[in-house]
Amino acid sequence: MNGRLVHAALPVLDQLEAQISGIDVSVLLCDEKARILQRRVGESALLRSLDELPALPGWGCPEQIVGTNGVGTALVERRPVLIRGPEHFAESLRLHACAGAPIRDPISGRILGVLDLTCLDRIAHPAMLSLVVDAAARIEQRLLEQTSEREQMLLRAFLDATHRAGVLPADLLPSHDRLRLLEKATELISVGHVGMAMVPLSGNRAATLRSFPVDDPGGVSGIAVEAVLDGGPPRYVASSDPGDGTPPAKTGPPSLDAVLKATAPATTPAASAPAVPAEAATDRWLLAVSEPSIGRLALQARERLALLCEAGARIGTTLEVTRTAEELTEVAVPRFADHAAVDVSPDVLRGREPSSLGAGLLRIALATAQRESCLQGVGSLLHLLPSTPQAHCLAMGQPVLESGPDTALEEGEQGVGSVIAVPMRARGVTLGVVSFYRAPHTDAFEDDDVTLAAELVSRAAVCVDNARRYTHEHAMSLELERAAASLKQSLDSQRHFTADASHELRTPLAGLRTQLEEARLHPDETDLADLLDRTLGDVGRLQAIITDLLLLAQIGAIPPSALERVDLARLAESEAARRLGDRHTTHLDLTGEVTVDAVPAQLVRLLSNLVDNAHRHAAGSVTVAVRRVGDQAELTVTDDGPGIPEAERDRVFERFARPDTARGRRQGGTGLGLAIAREIAHAHHGTLHAEEASPHGARFVLRLPLPE
Numbered sequence: 103m104n105g106r107l108v109h110a111a112l113p114v115l116d117q118l119e120a121q122i123s124g125i126d127v128s129v130l131l132c133d134e135k136a137r138i139l140q141r142r143v144g145e146s147a148l149l150r151s152l153d154e155l156p157a158l159p160g161w162g163c164p165e166q167i168v169g170t171n172g173v174g175t176a177l178v179e180r181r182p183v184l185i186r187g188p189e190h191f192a193e194s195l196r197l198h199a200c201a202g203a204p205i206r207d208p209i210s211g212r213i214l215g216v217l218d219l220t221c222l223d224r225i226a227h228p229a230m231l232s233l234v235v236d237a238a239a240r241i242e243q244r245l246l247e248q249t250s251e252r253e254q255m256l257l258r259a260f261l262d263a264t265h266r267a268g269v270l271p272a273d274l275l276p277s278h279d280r281l282r283l284l285e286k287a288t289e290l291i292s293v294g295h296v297g298m299a300m301v302p303l304s305g306n307r308a309a310t311l312r313s314f315p316v317d318d319p320g321g322v323s324g325i326a327v328e329a330v331l332d333g334g335p336p337r338y339v340a341s342s343d344p345g346d347g348t349p350p351a352k353t354g355p356p357s358l359d360a361v362l363k364a365t366a367p368a369t370t371p372a373a374s375a376p377a378v379p380a381e382a383a384t385d386r387w388l389l390a391v392s393e394p395s396i397g398r399l400a401l402q403a404r405e406r407l408a409l410l411c412e413a414g415a416r417i418g419t420t421l422e423v424t425r426t427a428e429e430l431t432e433v434a435v436p437r438f439a440d441h442a443a444v445d446v447s448p449d450v451l452r453g454r455e456p457s458s459l460g461a462g463l464l465r466i467a468l469a470t471a472q473r474e475s476c477l478q479g480v481g482s483l484l485h486l487l488p489s490t491p492q493a494h495c496l497a498m499g500q501p502v503l504e505s506g507p508d509t510a511l512e513e514g515e516q517g518v519g520s521v522i523a524v525p526m527r528a529r530g531v532t533l534g535v536v537s538f539y540r541a542p543h544t545d546a547f548e549d550d551d552v553t554l555a556a557e558l559v560s561r562a563a564v565c566v567d568n569a570r571r572y573t574h575e576h577a578m579s580l581e582l583e584r585a586a587a588s589l590k591q592s593l594d595s596q597r598h599f600t601a602d603a604s605h606e607l608r609t610p611l612a613g614l615r616t617q618l619e620e621a622r623l624h625p626d627e628t629d630l631a632d633l634l635d636r637t638l639g640d641v642g643r644l645q646a647i648i649t650d651l652l653l654l655a656q657i658g659a660i661p662p663s664a665l666e667r668v669d670l671a672r673l674a675e676s677e678a679a680r681r682l683g684d685r686h687t688t689h690l691d692l693t694g695e696v697t698v699d700a701v702p703a704q705l706v707r708l709l710s711n712l713v714d715n716a717h718r719h720a721a722g723s724v725t726v727a728v729r730r731v732g733d734q735a736e737l738t739v740t741d742d743g744p745g746i747p748e749a750e751r752d753r754v755f756e757r758f759a760r761p762d763t764a765r766g767r768r769q770g771g772t773g774l775g776l777a778i779a780r781e782i783a784h785a786h787h788g789t790l791h792a793e794e795a796s797p798h799g800a801r802f803v804l805r806l807p808l809p810e
Contacts (some may be wrong), residue, residue, distance in 0.1 A: 104133050107205065107214050108140060110244040114237055115142055126225060128152055130218040136164040136174045139215070139641045148221065155194060157220070168192055172200025172218045172473045180204060180213065180503065180549065182238075184231045187223035199226030203238040208246035211549045217241065257506030279303045286311055287327040287390040306330065311389065329389040406554050409437055413558055418565030421572040423451055424466045430536065430562040431469035439538035440553065441518075443477055445484055446534030447491070448528065450566070455531050459496060462486075463534055472541070476518070491523040492535045499525055499532070501556050505546045520546040524559040528567035536562070577616075607647060610640035650774035653707070654757070657781045665699040667809070670737050674726045677709050688713065691727035697736045698806045700786050707791075708782045711775035712739040712802050719743035719800065734788075734805045742799040751792040755780045779804075 111131050118129045122144035131140035138159050143149040157163075165174030169191020176183045182203040190196045202218040217238045219230050275283070283301055290297050290313035301309045310330040417429045427444035434442040445463035447456035462483045468475070478484065486493040496504040505520035519542035526533045536559045540547060547555075614637055621628040671692045677687040698705075709726075716724040720741035727738045746754060758773035779802075783790040788806035795801040 104139060104215075106245070106248070107131075107133065107175050107241075110248060111140065111205075111217070111241045112328075113244070114240045115140055118142060118237055119144070123219075124679050127219055127221045127230075128157075130157065130173065130220060131215060132163070132173050132214045132218065134177065134213055136177055136216070137162045151198075151222075152220070155281075156745055168195070169780060171195060172202035173216045173222065173754070176202035176204055176216045176218075177213065178504075182231055182235050184228065186226055199223040199230070201230040201234045203231075203235045205238050205241050205245075206549070208242050213549075214245075232340055276304060279307075283309060283311065283329060283389060287313075287329075290327050291325045291390065303331075326388065327390045329387050331387075343655060345568070351677070366718075409433070409554070410557060410561075417562050418568070421567055421569045424571040426562065426565045427467035428469075430558065431467045434473060434538060434558060435469040436471035438551075438558070439522075440472065440541045440544060441468070441475055441477055441537075441539035443468045443537045443539075444526070444534065445537070447568070448483075452531050453570055453572075453577050455570075456533060459532065459534070470708050471670045477539070491521050492537060495523040495525050496532065496535055501552045503547055503549070503552050518542065519544060522547050522555045524555050526559055526563045526566065528563040531564060531567075533566060533570070607644065610643045614636070614640045623628055647774070650778060653778055654774065657704070657778070657785050660701060660785055664701055666702055667697050668702050668705055670696045670698060670705075670735055672729045673705060673709060674728055674737070677706075677713055678726065681713065681717075684717055686717055687723050689723060689725040691725055693729040696728050696730055697809065698786070699809050700806065703787070704782045708779045708804070709737070709739070710805075711779045715739075715775055716741035716743075716800075721799075730808070731805065733808055735808055737804040738801055740795045740799060740801040742795070745798055746792055746800045747792055748794075753789070754792060777801075 108131070115129060115131060122129065122142070125144040126148045127144050129140075129142040130138055132138050139146060141152070141157070141159055143152065152158075153425050155161075163171050163173045165171065165178045168174055171184055171190060171192070172183060172185050175185060182201070184199070184201045186199040187196050190198070190200075198224055199222070200218055200219055200220045204213045204214065205215045205217055207214055212580045217234055219234045221230070257627045282303070286299050286301050290311060296314050296315070301311060303309055308331075311327055313327045313332070315326050316324055316326045364563065366571045386724040413430075413433045416433055418426055419429065420426065423446070427446070430444060431442040443465060444467040445465050447459055448461070448464045449456045451464065451466070462485045465478060465480050465482045468477060468480050470477070486496070491504045501524045503520070503522050514720040519540045521537045521540075524538075525793060526536055536555075537545070538555050544676060617633060617636055621633055671694065674690055674692060677678050678690055681688050713724060713726065716739050721742050722742055725738075726738045727736075727740070729736050755776045780790045783804055783806070786806055788804060790802065790804050793801050793803060
C-alpha cells in the first residue's frame with residue numbers, strides 16, 4: 103500500500119520540490135501511521151534543523167507520542183490542519199509551523215497517509231494550508247487514475263475472455279440463479295485468494311465456484327471465478343493442467359492467457375485434455391474477473407444496504423423508548439460493531455424534551471458481541487468527560503470518529519480500537535448519543551462507516567422521538583383520567599358530605615322548632631326551665647357541628663414556619679390531667695421523651711378527639727401510650743369497650759359515620775371527631791388507623807415522623 107502511495111505521490115513531490123527550491127520549506131510524505139516515507143527540503147539550513155529533530159525517513163510523529171503536530175493531528179482529526187509555533191506540544195517543534203492534509207483512497211475513502219509542509223514559524227503563511235490541500239488532492243487524483251487503469255485492463259481482459267471462452271450464457275440458467283452465482287462470485291473475489299463455494303440452484307442443480315489469482319502481461323493482478331455446473335468435480339484451471347484431475351505444481355498464479363486457454367470451449371485446438379464420456383461431461387465457464395478491492399467494496403456496499411433495510415424493518419416496532427433503543431443496538435451488533443450503546447437524557451424516558459444534557463445521560467440500551475464488556479451497564483447515569491468522543495459529538499452536533507489504543511470511552515473505562523459517536527437528533531432536538539465500538543483486534547472504523555452510523559441513528563432517532571411523544575401524550579391522558587376520577591370522587595364526597603351535614607344540622611333544628619311551637623301552643627303547660635335546658639342543648643350541638651365543619655375546612659398543607667417541637671409524652675400527661683373528673687380513669691404508658699414537629703393546637707385536638715371517643719365506648723378504663731417505633735413516633739389510645747368490627751375499622755373515620763348503635767347520637771359525638779383526627783394526622787405526614795385491642799376493645803394508633 104505504501105508503494106502505491108509513493109508511486110502516485112512522486113510526480114507531485116517533484117513539482118513541490120521545484121517550487122520550494124531555495125526556500126526554507128520542506129515537504130514530508132507520511133503513511134497512515136505518521137511515519138515519514140519521503141522528504142524534500144528546499145534549503146540546507148532547514149535540512150539541518152529537521153535532522154536535529156529528527157525528521158528523517160522512517161521516523162514517526164503520531165500525536166499519541168509527539169503531541170500536537172501537522173502530521174499526527176491531521177490523522178487524528180482526519181482533516182487539514184495548520185499548527186504554528188507554541189501550538190506544538192513538544193518543545194523542540196515550537197520554532198516550526200506545519201500544514202498537513204490527509205490523503206484518502208479515492209475508492210474506499212480510507213486515509214492512506216498525510217502530506218505535510220514544514221517551515222520556521224517566523225516565515226509561515228496561512229496560504230501553506232491551501233497549498234498542501236491542493237497537492238494532496240492531486241495525489242488522490244493520481245491514485246484514482248491508477249485504479250481506473252487497472253480496472254480498464256481487467257475489463258479488457260474479461261471481455262477478451264468472453265470472446266475467446268464465453269461467459270455463462272443467458273439461456274443456460276434462470277435469471278435468479280445467475281444473480282445468485284454472481285453474488286457468490288463477488289464474495290469470492292473480495293477474499294483475494296483461492297477459495298471454493300457450493301451454490302444450490304433451481305431444478306435440483308448445483309454449481310461449484312472456484313476463485314484463483316491471475317496476472318496480466320501488463321502487470322495487472324486480479325481474481326478470476328470459474329463456475330462448474332451440475333455438481334461436477336472442479337479442476338484446477340491453469341496452463342499446466344494435465345487434464346487428469348491431479349493438481350499441478352505450484353509455480354505461482356496463472357496468467358490471464360492461461361485462464362483463457364483453460365476455459366476455452368472443448369472444440370477449440372487449445373483443448374488438449376483427453377476426451378471424457380458424454381455422461382461425465384460438465385459445463386465449465388469463466389464467470390467473473392475483477393480486482394479484489396473492487397469486489398470487496400461491492401460486497402461492503404451490498405452488506406450496508408442490507409443492514410439499512412433491516413434497520414428500517416426492525417427499528418420502531420413498538421412505541422416504547424427503551425425497546426426502540428434496544429432494537430437499534432441489536433441491528434448494529436455484531437454486523438456493524440462489536441459493542442453499541444444508547445444514552446439519552448432521563449427526560450426522554452418521561453416523555454419530555456431534554457432541556458439540557460448537562461445533568462448526565464442515562465444508558466437505556468447496550469449490546470455486545472463479546473461475553474464481557476468494559477462498558478457501563480444499562481441503567482448507569484453517565485457524566486461525559488470533555489475528552490470523550492461522545493462529548494465532542496454533542497458539542498459539535500455531528501458524528502465523531504476516533505481510533506487508536508488511547509481512544510477514550512467513558513468515565514472510568516479503558517480504551518478500545520475505534521469508536522463512532524453519533525448525536526441522536528430529531529426535529530432539531532438532541533435526545534442523546536449513540537456509540538458504536540470495535541475492539542482492537544477487528545478492523546477499525548473508516549470514514550464511510552461514519553456515514554452508515556449516522557444513517558442508522560437518524561432512522562432510530564425518529565422512532566425514539568415518536569415513542570417519547572407517545573409516552574408524553576399517554577402520561578397526559580392518564581393524568582387527565584386520574585384528575586377526572588379524583589374530581590368525580592371529590593364531587594361525590596362533597597355531595598355525600600353536604601347531604602350528611604344537612605341531615606345532622608336539620609335534626610337539632612327540627613327539635614328546636616318542635617319544642618318552641620309546642621310551647622307557643624300550650625304556654626300554660628310548658629316548663630320554661632326545662633324548655634331552656636333542652637333548647638340550649640340543641641343549640642350547643644349545632645354550634646359543635648359548625649365548629650368541627652370549619653376546622654375540617656381549615657386543615658390542609660402546613661407551612662414549615664407553623665411547626666413547633668412537641669413532646670408527645672407531655673401532651674398525654676396534660677390530657678390525662680384534664681380528665682381527672684371523668685367517669686373512667688385515663689392511664690398513661692410513657693417510655694420517655696418522644697418529640698415531633700407539629701402544630702401544637704392541632705395535636706391537642708387530635709388527642710382530645712381520640713380520648714373522647716375512647717371514653718364514650720370504654721367499659722372501665724382508657725390507656726394512652728407513647729413510644730418510638732423505628733424512625734417514627736407512635737401514640738395509641740386504647741379502650742376496653744365492645745371494639746370495632748374489622749369491616750368497619752376504616753369507615754369510622756368517615757364524616758358523620760356511625761357504624762353501630764353504640765356510636766349513636768346519644769353518646770354525644772358530632773360524628774366528625776375521628777374524621778378530624780385523621781385529617782390532622784395526614785396534614786403532618788402521618789397515619790391514623792384502628793385495630794383490635796387485647797383482650798377486647800379498640801385501639802387507635804397514630805404514627806408521625808421523627809424530626810431529622
